[in-house]
Amino acid sequence: FRFVVLEGDNSYNNFKIGTVEHTNALAYYNDLPTSSTKKWYNAGISITQRKWMMDILDTAYESNEPVIIMCHYPITSLFNGQELLDIMDGYSNIVMWLNGHIHNGSYEKIGPRHHLGMEGMMESANAWYQMDFTPSLITVYEADETTIPKYELDIARTISISIASPTGLTMTDGLLEWNNEPTGVTEIIIERRDCPSAVYETPSTALTLAWQIIATIPITNSTQSYTDNNSSADYKYRMRFINGLQSSNYLLF
Numbered sequence: 165f166r167f168v169v170l171e172g173d174n175s176y177n178n179f180k181i182g183t184v185e186h187t188n189a190l191a192y193y194n195d196l197p198t199s200s201t202k203k204w205y206n207a208g209i210s211i212t213q214r215k216w217m218m219d220i221l222d223t224a225y226e227s228n229e230p231v232i233i234m235c236h237y238p239i240t241s242l243f244n245g246q247e248l249l250d251i252m253d254g255y256s257n258i259v260m261w262l263n264g265h266i267h268n269g270s271y272e273k274i275g276p277r278h279h280l281g282m283e284g285m286m287e288s289a290n291a292w293y294q295m296d297f298t299p300s301l302i303t304v305y306e307a308d309e310t311t312i313p314k315y316e317l318d319i320a321r322t323i324s325i326s327i328a329s330p331t332g333l334t335m336t337d338g339l340l341e342w343n344n345e346p347t348g349v350t351e352i353i354i355e356r357r358d359c360p361s362a363v364y365e366t367p368s369t370a371l372t373l374a375w376q377i378i379a380t381i382p383i384t385n386s387t388q389s390y391t392d393n394n395s396s397a398d399y400k401y402r403m404r405f406i407n408g409l410q411s412s413n414y415l416l417f
Contacts, residue, residue, distance in 0.1 A: 165297055166224040168217060170235040172207030174243065188364050195366040196243055208243035209235075211365050214251065214373050218357065221255050222400075222416060230299070230319060231258045238263040238270060238281050247372065252277065254355075254375035259319040260302060271315065278317045280304070327405050327412040335417040338395025342388050342403065346412075349405040354379040354390055355414075356399050375402070 176193055179186035196202045209217075217233075224231050233252070239245040239261060252258045253275060261279045269283030269291075283291040290307035293314075304315040330352075332343035340354065355375045365371065379390055392399070401417040 166220070166227075166229040166231045168220055168224075168231060168233045170209055170213060170217065170233060172209065172235065172237045172242070173213055174208035174210045175206070177204065178207075192243070192366050195368055197367070201241060201243060201245065203241075206241045206243060207237055209248060211360070211371070211373070212363050214247070215359060218251060218359075218373060221251075221258070225255055225257055225414065226416065228413075229257060230321075231255065232260045232262055232297075233258060234262045236263060237265050239274070239279060241265055243367070244370065247370070247374065249274065250372065250374035254357075256321060259321075260317070276321075278302070278319070280315065280317070325413055326410045327407060329412045330403050330405060330415045333403070333415055333417050335401060338392040340390045340392065340401060340403070340417060344388060345383060345386060345405055348407050348410075349383050350407045351383060352379075352381040352386055352390075352403060352405060353377060354381070354401065354403045356392065356401050358396075359398050359400055361398070 174189055174192060176186050176189040179189060192208065193202070221231065239248055242248060252261075256276070258277055261277060263279070263281050264284065266281045267284035267287050270279070270281035272279050282293060285291045292307055294305040294310060296303040296305075300318065300320040302315070302317040302319055303313045304317065305312075306314045327349060328346045330342045330345075332341070334341050345352065354377070356378045357375045358371055358373055360371055362371070378392065381390065392401075402414045403417070404414045405412040
């Protein structure tokens with residue numbers, strides 16, 4: 165397993181008044197549209213931390229590691245929660261988001277992922293937990309009760325990885341090339357994500373860092389190459405082969 169710990173670092177409450185960090189975080193907060201999430205006690209995940217997280221997620225995916233993301237805040241309390249959901253949707257190996265913040269605890273399943281909020285200890289003397297992890301199951305016990313689970317969370321991944329991954333990947337000035345596709349492949353999927361140098365953003369200027377599909381190429385049209393006419397040094401690429409419900413793993417350029 166890979167455990168990724170995030171800090172709700174984009175909050176003006178984190179910084180001393182008068183500092184650049186406080187000024188930037190307050191400007192971010194003031195730029196947020198009015199919503200139930202825009203509360204002084206909530207926060208966002210900064211662009212710097214999201215870029216770091218995605219590099220970690222790329223490594224975990226290539227290593228086939230199930231990922232648990234831990235953060236004080238639930239997705240629904242983050243200023244940029246939708247961006248985090250979009251990022252996570254790009255990694256089939258993320259199996260859980262584990263959080264606090266909601267004192268009464270919470271649980272929901274969003275897509276294939278479990279979102280589990282731990283009950284605050286101020287609410288109950290039994291609000292402490294033991295978790296057992298196996299490749300297919302996360303078992304959650306509450307307090308001293310270690311025989312009857314509070315949750316049994318299925319984390320078995322149903323995506324069928326039965327096609328060989330792309331090989332021979334090279335990328336030069338937006339030209340992506342690879343070796344011949346295995347027999348049975350029907351389409352090639354190419355995706356791109358932005359890795360900007362920016363260290364500050366506002367909601368109205370925020371960049372989408374999630375993986376985006378930029379090409380779906382039928383095998384009949386494949387020349388083992390693709391040119392991204394909008395290429396940039398800030399972009400990373402990945403691709404996979406598919407055949408109906410069958411898929412290869414993604415491979416990074």
